[in-house]
Amino acid sequence: MKAIVCPRWGEPDQVLEVRELPAPVCGPGQVRVRMLASPINPSDLFMVRGQYGYQPPLPCTPGFEGVGVVEEGRGILGWRVRGKRVAVLNAASGNWAEQVVIPARQAVPVPDSMNDEQAATFFVNPASAIVMTRHILSVPAGAYLLQTAAGSALGRMIIRLGKKHGFRTINVVRRREQVEELGRLGADAVVVFPEESIAARVMEITGGRRAASAIDAVGGEMGSACIEALAPGGRLLLYSSLSGQPLQIDPRALMTTGRSVEGFWLSQWVKRQNPLRMLGLFRQIKALMAEGIATTEIGATYGLDQIGDAVRHAGQPGRGGKVLLRMGSR
Numbered sequence: 001m002k003a004i005v006c007p008r009w010g011e012p013d014q015v016l017e018v019r020e021l022p023a024p025v026c027g028p029g030q031v032r033v034r035m036l037a038s039p040i041n042p043s044d045l046f047m048v049r050g051q052y053g054y055q056p057p058l059p060c061t062p063g064f065e066g067v068g069v070v071e072e073g074r075g076i077l078g079w080r081v082r083g084k085r086v087a088v089l090n091a092a093s094g095n096w097a098e099q100v101v102i103p104a105r106q107a108v109p110v111p112d113s114m115n116d117e118q119a120a121t122f123f124v125n126p127a128s129a130i131v132m133t134r135h136i137l138s139v140p141a142g143a144y145l146l147q148t149a150a151g152s153a154l155g156r157m158i159i160r161l162g163k164k165h166g167f168r169t170i171n172v173v174r175r176r177e178q179v180e181e182l183g184r185l186g187a188d189a190v191v192v193f194p195e196e197s198i199a200a201r202v203m204e205i206t207g208g209r210r211a212a213s214a215i216d217a218v219g220g221e222m223g224s225a226c227i228e229a230l231a232p233g234g235r236l237l238l239y240s241s242l243s244g245q246p247l248q249i250d251p252r253a254l255m256t257t258g259r260s261v262e263g264f265w266l267s268q269w270v271k272r273q274n275p276l277r278m279l280g281l282f283r284q285i286k287a288l289m290a291e292g293i294a295t296t297e298i299g300a301t302y303g304l305d306q307i308g309d310a311v312r313h314a315g316q317p318g319r320g321g322k323v324l325l326r327m328g329s330r
């Protein structure tokens, strides 16, 4: 089978190769999936650069999520999903290949009404958007949530979740072109940084109350500026470091105000959940996708042979929709 191989950590367009590999063998409790499509997410690119929270042994194949058809399944769970189209949740990575073997419990059947593009982006961003806003921060209706990288696939889901659940979003972006676009999606306010001061704009938008909670995927100056925009007792959740820069925190900005800064990583959160809770989350994602809330806009599709172009496109600033790798059709 054809697979993308990462022989060493480095810039994705320089290190990734297409190779012919033996098809993986399905063991007890596992399924073998014929892959149809897999997105190129920031986490995949971080991993290839050697900068992610989890690094598999080299050589490795990237790809943490995707969609495929189960061709072989062992054990009761594996037998139940045989022949089905499933979202392929692969915590070990390896989905950028024509075939992959994963634990059967990580193959989630998807309804026929969900197209391959949405099924390929079923888990990472929808689950993170739901868990951060509904489970961890439990943003109440009427409260303000401040978020950076608001034009990302995940940021857009959070704007739509805000509309559904009645919390208000203040959205920080780095390009003015996104102001109108995010407004159309339902953003309550959009702040362009560094052109505008985040703290000053949040004071103005909230009538001096500031934001009850914030989520930051950027770090550096943008993430640091969110702290001053938090209300007393407010919580900032850090979930990525897109700028590659550390936060600068004045201890007094937390000490005297009861504000706090925490980290969120979906893979750690998933490890703490029982199977019933996960089934509940899968159901919730399917319902939110059907409502058009947890959906992802796809910007371009490439074959495995075009991996260099695909990762260059995925890493471009101002890229637009998600870049998808296509390995086959149903």
Ligand SMILES: NC(=O)c1ccc[n+]([C@@H]2O[C@H](COP(=O)([O-])OP(=O)(O)OC[C@H]3O[C@@H](n4cnc5c(N)ncnc54)[C@H](OP(=O)(O)O)[C@@H]3O)[C@@H](O)[C@H]2O)c1
Pocket (backbone or CB within 6 Å): 041, 042, 043, 124, 125, 128, 149, 150, 151, 152, 153, 154, 155, 173, 174, 175, 217, 218, 222, 238, 239, 240, 241, 242, 243, 264, 265, 266, 267, 316, 317, 318, 319, 320, 322
């Ligand atoms: N912690 C977790 O468990 C978890 C789970 C899911 C996702 N994430 C993280 O969530 C983030 C969003 O994921 P996604 O798939 O939705 O991403 P995406 O659709 O690829 O979008 C990335 C966004 O980040 C913006 N961006 C990139 N570098 C930036 C910088 N230096 N300063 C400001 N903005 C910057 C881009 O802005 P432009 O449009 O201007 O280029 C773009 O809007 C990623 O960092 C991902 O790793 C974390």
